Amino acid sequence: MLDFLKEPVQAAQEFFLLTGRAVRNIFRSPHYWDDVAIQMDSIGVGSLPVVVLTGFFGGSIMALQMSRALAAYGSVGKTGMIVSLTLVREFGPVLTGIMVAGRNSSGIASELGSMKVTEQIDAMRALGTDPVQKLVTPRLMATSVMLPLLTIISDFVGMFGGYLIAVFLLNLTGRQYWASVWRALEWNDIVQGLLKPLVFAIIISLIGCYYGLRTSGGTQGVGRSTTQAVVAATVLIFVMDFLITKVFVWWAGIQS
Amino acid sequence: MPEPAHPSVLRFERVTVSFDAEAALSDVSFEAFEGESRVILGAAGSGKTVLLKTAMGLAQPESGKVFVFDRDISKMRERELFQVRSKIGMLFQESALFDSLTIEENVAYPLLNQASIQCPAADVHPRVQQALEFVELGGTLDKFPSELSGGMRRRAAIARAVVTEPPLLLYDSPTAGLDPITAHTIMALLIKERDVSQTTTLVVTHRYQDGNLIANFRYNSEQGSLEPVRNGTRRNPRTTFMVLKEGRLIFEGSQDQLEASQDTYISKFVKQRV
Numbered sequence: 374m375l376d377f378l379k380e381p382v383q384a385a386q387e388f389f390l391l392t393g394r395a396v397r398n399i400f401r402s403p404h405y406w407d408d409v410a411i412q413m414d415s416i417g418v419g420s421l422p423v424v425v426l427t428g429f430f431g432g433s434i435m436a437l438q439m440s441r442a443l444a445a446y447g448s449v450g451k452t453g454m455i456v457s458l459t460l461v462r463e464f465g466p467v468l469t470g471i472m473v474a475g476r477n478s479s480g481i482a483s484e485l486g487s488m489k490v491t492e493q494i495d496a497m498r499a500l501g502t503d504p505v506q507k508l509v510t511p512r513l514m515a516t517s518v519m520l521p522l523l524t525i526i527s528d529f530v531g532m533f534g535g536y537l538i539a540v541f542l543l544n545l546t547g548r549q550y551w552a553s554v555w556r557a558l559e560w561n562d563i564v565q566g567l568l569k570p571l572v573f574a575i576i577i578s579l580i581g582c583y584y585g586l587r588t589s590g591g592t593q594g595v596g597r598s599t600t601q602a603v604v605a606a607t608v609l610i611f612v613m614d615f616l617i618t619k620v621f622v623w624w625a626g627i628q629s
Numbered sequence: 630m631p632e633p634a635h636p637s638v639l640r641f642e643r644v645t646v647s648f649d650a651e652a653a654l655s656d657v658s659f660e661a662f663e664g665e666s667r668v669i670l671g672a673a674g675s676g677k678t679v680l681l682k683t684a685m686g687l688a689q690p691e692s693g694k695v696f697v698f699d700r701d702i703s704k705m706r707e708r709e710l711f712q713v714r715s716k717i718g719m720l721f722q723e724s725a726l727f728d729s730l731t732i733e734e735n736v737a738y739p740l741l742n743q744a745s746i747q748c749p750a751a752d753v754h755p756r757v758q759q760a761l762e763f764v765e766l767g768g769t770l771d772k773f774p775s776e777l778s779g780g781m782r783r784r785a786a787i788a789r790a791v792v793t794e795p796p797l798l799l800y801d802s803p804t805a806g807l808d809p810i811t812a813h814t815i816m817a818l819l820i821k822e823r824d825v826s827q828t829t830t831l832v833v834t835h836r837y838q839d840g841n842l843i844a845n846f847r848y849n850s851e852q853g854s855l856e857p858v859r860n861g862t863r864r865n866p867r868t869t870f871m872v873l874k875e876g877r878l879i880f881e882g883s884q885d886q887l888e889a890s891q892d893t894y895i896s897k898f899v900k901q902r903v
Contacts, residue, residue: 488727491728492721496725500742501739
């Protein structure tokens with residue numbers, strides 16, 4: 374009767390097993406540092422243009438939209454505050470996460486999927502290498518380091534976009550804007566603004582690897598895995614964002 | 630107890646392998662001894678590739694036991710398996726060369742990554758060069774697999790399989806998808822490797838003529854070519870044929886027994902003979 378649950382439960386189990394092995398391998402030799410560096414370059418440096426562009430326009434849009442709402446209360450001066458809070462807490466991590474998921478979850482899934490269907494994963498095992506150690510762990514490590522850094526860059530670029538709007542369209546002074554940006558931020562915001570990309574990085578890399586490694590059915594299967602990886606990673610980013618936000622809101626409630 | 634003349638290299642004991650509740654191998658038992666050649670015939674989907682992958686520990690048996698060099702690998706953990714796998718060379722069906730690495734890096738891969746091999750860094754390049762010259766691909770070190778033809782890729786993959794000089798070699802459909810001339814070149818390489826290094830060889834194929842070459846030809850190192858075996862008997866007694874049908878081992882025996890078989894499935898393979 375519960376047969377329909379079998380597949381998702383099994384998939385979840387396989388995903389958590391892969392996660393466990395990937396994390397355990399961080400502390401076990403051999404370490405493939407070359408692969409970590411290559412992945413950092415591909416995931417981090419490669420994603421920089423798209424992250425900068427989306428961050429910049431994200432911040433600008435936020436400043437434009439919020440200034441209209443704030444004008445109703447005569448508080449246009451607080452635009453910087455709204456921009457920095459939304460960017461650091463939500464917009465920066467989620468926007469960056471989704472961009473990198475679209476770019477890298479798909480890339481990882483298609484690369485590993487192609488390797489799977491051409492028996493390169495089997496060959497790797499046959500030639501003395503653990504594919505999780507060689508392929509999954511470097512991607513997990515690289516994404517976990519690069520995504521928080523990309524998020525920081527995205528946050529700053531977004532604030533800069535907001536600054537341009539504030540100064541040139543809202544007639545605020547630069548000092549007014551940056552002071553409001555700076556005052557708004559608390560440690561709590563910084564912590565959640567950095568914790569979120571770390572969790573998203575784990576989702577992006579491991580979902581990509583998971584769908585890639587379970588690919589079957591030739592090139593058609595690679596396409597299917599790629600799509601599934603992007604969809605699953607994006608949905609999970611939102612779900613985890615909700616859960617983390619809920620914890621922080623609850624925590625802030627206790628503190629006050 | 631005296632040592633047997635030819636120690637056991639690979640032994641399957643009632644091995645069943647399933648994927649998604651479907652049996653890919655059912656109750657397969659056989660034993661291969663040192664220096665022996667085995668030709669495994671079967672139609673597509675008969676479990677030939679699964680048999681080779683099970684012998685390497687790449688697929689886990691659901692029941693039964695697999696012994697490689699008298700060590701039971703059926704319950705081994707992945708890390709323990711690496712040691713066993715370092716003694717086995719495998720040619721995968723589609724070559725399975727790593728796309729992102731050059732031919733030199735591909736062939737050097739087992740030397741650098743198999744923990745039990747421990748090849749000194751200075752020896753890697755000469756051994757890679759030697760393995761590539763063995764397959765007559767000495768000038769392709771810096772090329773990527775995508776720059777080579779199908780036959781050349783297959784030869785590079787053979788170089789990668791033999792570079793560590795493993796005593797057991799598994800070839801998965803070495804001639805699949807190749808033209809007859811290239812296919813003959815590949816088979817000649819297989820026989821050369823078997824006769825030069827005295828390796829135990831398992832060849833999976835759907836072409837009877839591949840098996841015929843293995844059973845009746847040997848490599849003449851002076852002339853550098855294949856020649857028919859002429860040792861008084863017509864057949865090389867150290868070649869055994871096996872036939873798989875839908876995951877079951879339905880025949881195991883010599884070429885004469887194979888050709889004498891009345892089974893319609895088996896005789897279909899034998900009749901292909903050119």
